[in-house]
Amino acid sequence: MKFSEVEEASWPGLALYFDTCLIPYTGLSGGESPWEVTAALERLRDFMDLVEIPFKGRIVTYPAVQYGNPNDMKLLNEVCRNVKSGGFKYVVVMSADVAISEEDVPESALVLSRRSIDIPEGKPLAAVVSQKISEMWMGAAQS
Incomplete structure (x- = not known):
């Protein structure tokens, strides 16, 4: 569900089920051409x-x-921390083009970076x- 689909009146009842927030990270520098930006957003x-x-x-x-600069994850960590303080139990950061990890974003519960994800041979990325x-x-349920 996109943030824009959530209505204020229905959120208190929905919040019990929506415990995970997804934060997309594009990692643009501003030096990209319009078609490069489009391609990055599509990926x-x-x-x-x-x-x-x-x-x-x-x-x-x-x-x-x-x-953002992959060497400076301060803003992304701050966003994750704020989202958790707003009620989400888990924050997942996703990036298609930037190789980042949980060490880069310790305030997240999980980082999924398309460029650095380990995919066993023969296993689909979706799996x-x-x-x-x-x-x-x-893992959170067991701890």
Whole structure:
């Protein structure tokens, strides 16, 4: 569910089910041409579909952090911290083009970076992403 689809009056009842927030991270520098920006956003959209579609009833997608330097994750960590303080139990950061990890964004519960995700031979990317989301939820349930 996109943040813009949530109505204020219905949120208190829905919040019990939507415990996970997805923060897209594009990592643009501002030096990209318009067609490069379009291609980057399309890659991110396609990657996010691997989470948004199968987990539609549990995840709310917030606006993307579009610009940023992968060496400075301060803003992304702050956004994750604020989203958690707003009531989300889990924050997942997704990036299609920037190689980032949980070490870069310790305030997140999970980082899914298309450029650095390990995909076993013969296993579809969608299955790997789904497994990582499930492991995040199951790991929290066991602790």
